[in-house]
Amino acid sequence: MLFPSIDSNAMQSFVDCVEDQEHLRAQLAPSNLIAFIGDGSVLPRASGISNLPLAEEGVVRFKSPESMRVSFELPNRGRVEGMGIPCGVTLVCGGGFNGKSTLLQAIERGVYNHVPGDGRELVVADATAAKIKAEEGRSVCNTNIRPFINNLPFDKDTGSFSTADASGSTSMAASIQEAIEVGASALLFDEDTCATNFLIRDRRMQQLVPQDCEPITPLVSRIRELWTAKGISSILVIGGCGDYLGVADTVVSMHRYEPADVTSKARAIASDMPVPIAKPTTAHGPVLARTVVVPRGLASHKPPKAKTRWTISLFPPRGLDPQSADTAGASEEPEDLSELDLSALDQLVSVSQTRSIARIIHAAALESRHRTMRELLADADAQTLDELSPARGVAGDLARPRSIEVAQAINRLRGLHVPAPPGF
Secondary structure, X not given: OOHHHOOHHXXXXXXXXXXXXXXXXHOOHHXXXXXXXXXXOOOOEOOOOOOOEOOOOOXXXXXXXXXXXXXXXXXXXXXXXXXXXXXXXXXXXXXXXXOHHHHHHHHHHOOOOOOOOOOOOOEEEOOOEEEEOOOOOOOEEEEOOOOOEOOOHHHOOOOOEEEOOOOHHHHHHHHHHHHHHOOOOEEEEEHHHOOHHHHOOOHHHHHHOOHHHOOEOOHHHHHHHHHHHHOOEEEEEOOOOHHHXXXXXXXXXXXXXXXXXXXXXXXXXXXXXXXXXXXXXXOOOOOOOOEEEOOHHHOOOEEEEEEEOXXXXXXXXXXXXXXXXXXXXOOOXXXXXXXXEOOOOOOXXXXXXXXXXXXXXXXXHHHOOOEEHHHHHHHHHOOOHHHHOOOOOOXXXXXXXXXXXXXXXXXXXXXXXXXXXXXX
């Protein structure tokens, strides 16, 4: 790029904007926050398929409740104010169509920097925040989901759980454990995209189905332990599960896109209308680092290729035997290994990121060696984007994905080999 051909003012504005967001995000942890939403931010988007801010007349700009207002000094903007979401368990409640999910979507995108004019330049979140949602049909390979699901019919083991067709609840349990494994410090949930039976079991259902007949330990029974024992915060958008009022540290109500701090009111309601929440019989326990092997067969024919932001085409050789040495650990029956579905990865924002993930999978398949997921991610992160290119030239169409999305993609590979831990 030649500087004379660039609008210097626009470029300086871009650099200043990114610098401020990096500075702001770096202040979250020291301030005991997991997210910050600046006053004046425009959170709604122009449409469901657009990242442009809603530009309609009368759009509601974000304004923090006074009780949650915090301020920061930025290198370029100077002093900014907004709502700080503290570490711990936070609920976002309110009626339908009042901005609950819009707020969460802004927070989940706050792991990235925004360009000037986006409207969310002052919305930042902990860089390791991970969105969790139900994903029926996903592949799970030797993941310990026992903290959430145990005593499955026919003595199916959940300490090293594998399936080619996960249910909504088992997919959420696996996604939480996988996120913790790679270092997520905050989990984001939207009731609309979660499995209800994973979120909660109300009093009537507890009476109808005894605890010893229910394999699921719902999230409501574990969410405080995730915070107090592991330091993992949660933000939940909740509209119908009032039992969570008794386990929340902070409760924000959204009404006509305006937030209010209703924590005191929520605690009073929880005290006046107590709801028994079944306590887990065992502690959550450590999340062990699994050894993963991407089978060589997934790259021996043609390199994986990103078709869309959420789809990677895999080209295993015709007649690939899932039980061959290169695909050990695959399911007993041959499966279609030709496409990797990443549609549940809401924080994957660019096809250029997906291209990078495809090349990371390709490199891992060519090596096809045993290492932990974190070691695989560290090896990938140590490479420049150009080094990810098979030709080792200037690619030009790649963007750096977060390690969390790389791990999420690899964990969804059908044919992934994860040796069972000792004792299973």
